[in-house]
Amino acid sequence: EAQVTQNPRYLITVTGKKLTVTCSQxxxxxxxxxxxQDPGLGLRQIYYSMNVEVTDKGDVPxxxxxxxxxxxxxxxxxxxxxxxxxxxYFCASSPLSVTNTGELFFGEGSRLTVL
Amino acid sequence: xxxVEQHPSTLSVQEGDSAVIxxxxxxxxxxxxxxxxxxxxKRPQLIxxxxxxxxxxxxxxxxxxxxxxxxHFSLHITETQPEDSAVYFCAAGxxxxxxxxxxxxxxxxxxxx
Numbered sequence: 522e523a524q525v526t527q528n529p530r531y532l533i534t535v536t537g538k539k540l541t542v543t544c545s546q547x548x549x550x551x552x553x554x555x556x557x558q559d560p561g562l563g564l565r566q567i568y569y570s571m572n573v574e575v576t577d578k579g580d581v582p583x584x585x586x587x588x589x590x591x592x593x594x595x596x597x598x599x600x601x602x603x604x605x606x607x608x609x610y611f612c613a614s615s616p617l618s619v620t621n622t623g624e625l626f627f628g629e630g631s632r633l634t635v636l
Numbered sequence: 637x638x639x640v641e642q643h644p645s646t647l648s649v650q651e652g653d654s655a656v657i658x659x660x661x662x663x664x665x666x667x668x669x670x671x672x673x674x675x676x677x678k679r680p681q682l683i684x685x686x687x688x689x690x691x692x693x694x695x696x697x698x699x700x701x702x703x704x705x706x707x708h709f710s711l712h713i714t715e716t717q718p719e720d721s722a723v724y725f726c727a728a729g730x731x732x733x734x735x736x737x738x739x740x741x742x743x744x745x746x747x748x749x
Contacts, residue, residue: 531657556739563725563741579736580637589656611679624670625737628681 522547527612527628534602535636542597542631544612551616553595554625555587557608564611570595573583602635609633638663642740649716650748657743659726660708666728669702669709670737674723683724684711684730713745721747 525546534540546553554569556579566579568588584606586598595614599606609632613625639662649655661669686693686700686709693700697716703710706731713720723744729737 554737561645561741564727564739566736566738569736580738624682624685625672625680627681629679 523626525612525614525626525628527610527631529599529631530629533634533636537601540599540602540633541611542599542610542633544595544597544628545593546595546612546614546626547593548614548616548626549592550616550626551592551613551635553589554613555585555595555597556611556613557581558611558630559608565598567610592620599633602633604635607633607635637729638728638736638738640738640740642726642728642743644743645741646746648746648748649719651716651718655713655716655720656743657711657724657726657745658708659704659710659728659740661728661738662707663728663730664704664707665730668737669700670727670729671698671700671711672725672727672739674725676722676744679723712730716747718747718749721740721745736743 528543551572555567556564558564567585568587570576594625612628613628615625642659647692652726667688672680673683686701686702697714723742725742726740727737
């Protein structure tokens with residue numbers, strides 16, 4: 522089954538404790554991206570990747586890191602989480618570029634709470 | 637960068653009536669405009685999209701219109717049904733070297749039986 526898988530789905534952590542949210546897709550997509558969803562703010566892009574070893578900042582990259590060492594994986598790293606990073610996070614993938622193919626495939630989301 | 641404004645933030649319509657959600661964008665280079673539907677507790681899913689060389693696109697009960705001059709586009713849902721209740725997001729993007737897709741803030745649509 523074609524899918525985008527995120528882990529963990531739910532996480533409660535404390536300020537400053539490094540964490541990684543994994544994202545894996547099995548559709549051989551070149552494009553992957555991370556978004557955060559907050560009430561009243563919609564979906565805001567954190568980072569995106571056009572292909573292996575190619576990443577770029579989105580609109581809200583501060584406090585986050587990403588890597589794309591393999592085509593299928595695009596982990597999101599919070600080196601020192603803070604309470605303002607409490608949010609619902611979505612990973613998404615798309616073949617080639619999102620604007621050429623017309624569809625982002627989203628994972629199920631990861632709800633992160635930073636105390 | 638691109639800025640997408642979406643209105644209204646909440647919308648309630650009687651079952652069977654039509655619903656319209658409007659978005660405006662700021663970057664004249666944007667040429668791709670998708671709409672995503674997010675049901676409660678689920679992931680966003682693409683329902684329809686339009687590119688700048690087209691003024692209108694329909695898919696059964698949903699349609700999207702685009703006015704590039706005015707920089708606005710709209711989602712129209714006719715004959716609404718309870719399963720149309722969800723949050724809808726518009727977005728704007730460009731494929732001229734900028735692969736960022738900017739989303740609106742969302743519209744919570746409630747269909748009243």
